[in-house]
Amino acid sequence: MSQSKTASTGRTALAIGVVALIIGASALGYAAYLGLSQVPSQLSAVTANVTCSTSQPCANKTIRLDWTLDDTGQDRFNPQYITVLQGDNLTIMLITNDTTDAHTFTLGLGLRGFSSSTLFQLNNSWTGLSSGDFITPVNGFFAGHPDGCTDNNGGSASCNTQKADCVGVVGCTGSNGNCDNTAANPPPCDLWSIGYLGVVSVPGVYEFHCFYHQKGGMFGYITVLPNKGFSA
Numbered sequence: 001m002s003q004s005k006t007a008s009t010g011r012t013a014l015a016i017g018v019v020a021l022i023i024g025a026s027a028l029g030y031a032a033y034l035g036l037s038q039v040p041s042q043l044s045a046v047t048a049n050v051t052c053s054t055s056q057p058c059a060n061k062t063i064r065l066d067w068t069l070d071d072t073g074q075d076r077f078n079p080q081y082i083t084v085l086q087g088d089n090l091t092i093m094l095i096t097n098d099t100t101d102a103h104t105f106t107l108g109l110g111l112r113g114f115s116s117s118t119l120f121q122l123n124n125s126w127t128g129l130s131s132g133d134f135i136t137p138v139n140g141f142f143a144g145h146p147d148g149c150t151d152n153n154g155g156s157a158s159c160n161t162q163k164a165d166c167v168g169v170v171g172c173t174g175s176n177g178n179c180d181n182t183a184a185n186p187p188p189c190d191l192w193s194i195g196y197l198g199v200v201s202v203p204g205v206y207e208f209h210c211f212y213h214q215k216g217g218m219f220g221y222i223t224v225l226p227n228k229g230f231s232a
């Protein structure tokens, strides 16, 4: 018990360090940080030491990302910043209850040792939602269920997006019905999808974004902390 508590305290200290680094990077210029693919040297010097491997991961963690709006009404992920440990085994859950726009969770798989152009993607789109205005051409009313999802190796995967029921709400179309962003009062369109990301093996800071709203600022970062106890 004492050993795991020590590790936990160490991780908390590391997380605080990461926040400080992010704040520092913001001060230096955000653009410089966007291209960062390796952990800063200051962070590498405070490596965690938790024994685990790809076949015996440090921990199983489900990361839940909600769609939300910021104070100015822009689309955002909540949370935007995520910290995990090299050797953690991750599952991603994307929950979006936007009545008008589709959203994705799109992440380069460099954190699993693939090329950063190899993508993991969940897609919470649905009939009757819009792409929003940040991509061209704008799709104001999607037809059909989502596609374009990819798995934790970057391979094509069927999207498992589901729609919650909305019993008793005016305009509700149920769990199998369409969304309708053209309705005078668009009914709830609560969507969720889930994908297994697997063991993150390469420490670093990795951007994730929404395909439709990346240009509007709907992106965030996963920091994989270095763990010298991890073996592939």
Ligand SMILES: [Cu+2]
Binding pocket: 075, 101, 102, 103, 104, 210, 211, 212, 213, 214, 218
């Ligand atoms: Cu989006």
